[in-house]
Structures are given as C-alpha cells and as structure tokens.
Amino acid sequence: MEHRINDAVKLVPIAEDYATAIFKAFDEEVITYLPLDAPTDKIEDTIAFIKHSKEQIENGIDLVWAILLKNEFAGCCGIHGIPSGQPHFGLWIGTKAQGKGVGKAVVHYVLDWGISNLDVEYIKYPVDRRNLKSIQLIHGLGLKKIGQLRD
Numbered sequence: 001m002e003h004r005i006n007d008a009v010k011l012v013p014i015a016e017d018y019a020t021a022i023f024k025a026f027d028e029e030v031i032t033y034l035p036l037d038a039p040t041d042k043i044e045d046t047i048a049f050i051k052h053s054k055e056q057i058e059n060g061i062d063l064v065w066a067i068l069l070k071n072e073f074a075g076c077c078g079i080h081g082i083p084s085g086q087p088h089f090g091l092w093i094g095t096k097a098q099g100k101g102v103g104k105a106v107v108h109y110v111l112d113w114g115i116s117n118l119d120v121e122y123i124k125y126p127v128d129r130r131n132l133k134s135i136q137l138i139h140g141l142g143l144k145k146i147g148q149l150r151d
Contacts, residue, residue, distance in 0.1 A: 003065070005109045009102055011065035014053045014076065018066045021073035022046050025094030033128035034092065053078070062087075063114075067106055069097050077106055079114050079123060088124040089114070104137050111143075 003011040023046040026039050040046060056062035064078035074097035081087040089110060093103050107125065114123045125143065127134040 003109065003113065005105050008070050009074075009105050010068050011077070011106070011110070012068060013057065014050055014064040014066055014078075016047065016050055018073055019043060019046050019050055022050070022066070022076065025073065025075065025096070026092070027095065029095050030092050033131040033134070056080075067093070067097075067102060069100065069102055074102050075106075077110060079110065079118070082118055082120065085119070085121050086124065087114070087118075087120055088126055090126075098133075103134070104140065107137060108141050 001013065005011065020043065023040070023043045026046070028039060031039050053062065053064040057064060061082060062078055062080045063082070064076065066073060067075040067077055073094070075091065075093035077089070077091040079087050079089055089107070091103060091106060111123055111125065114120065124146075125138065127138060129135070
C-alpha cells in the first residue's frame, strides 16, 4: 500500500525496482547506528533483503517501504514483528536525503498510522543512544522514552 505523507514524501512497498538505489545509498554513513559491521558489497544481498521483506509482508509479519523524496529514492522503513502486538519500527535515510525533514515526516506518519490501523498495543522505535539526530527527532515529536537497551 502506498502512503503519501506530504507533497514531497511518500512510502511505496519495497520492490526489486529499488535494488540499485538501495544498494548505492546503503553506505558506511547510513549504517553508523545500525547493528552491522559494514554495508554489503554485493547487490545480490540487497535483492535478497528485498525478497525477504516481500515474503514477510505477504505473511503479515512486517510492512516494509521504500521512502521517496520528490519521487527519488531516499531510504527505507518498516514495522517489524506485527503479530507480536508490540512490533518495532526501523528507519534509515540515505545521506543525500538527510537533513530535509524526511525522517521526521516518516516517523510521525508511520507510528500514527500503525497504531491506528494495526492490531498492536504499541510500536517500539529503538534508537542507538549515540544517534543524537534520532533522539532529537523523537523528543521533537513528543514520543515517550520507555527504556534503554544494554549494549
């Protein structure tokens, strides 16, 4: 399902059409706060991620979207583990789209939409404590910090 967030930002279901854009955008800077040692150096890994995401969508486990900014690929986001009733939200924005309000618009929209449209108690948004931009975004949206994970 496609979601138009505002005039510039929309979410579209993850698809192989975005494999090259995802592969190119998922770089060292993007993974700084993700639990990865390095970005993949094989586009086949990106294609496998997309295929797995589509399977998870079909099985009702996750929702995964490509984020478009003015119809250009900007990042990915998803709600994962929906059947648990306490899913988590994940987001990454490519370097070129950072600082343009994309993350804030996506977080605000997806969390509100998810709570209103999915059978869940709440949606967790885990953020690395070193990721000051994401922490500022959370505070700016008035979200509540519930706890802290250990390293």
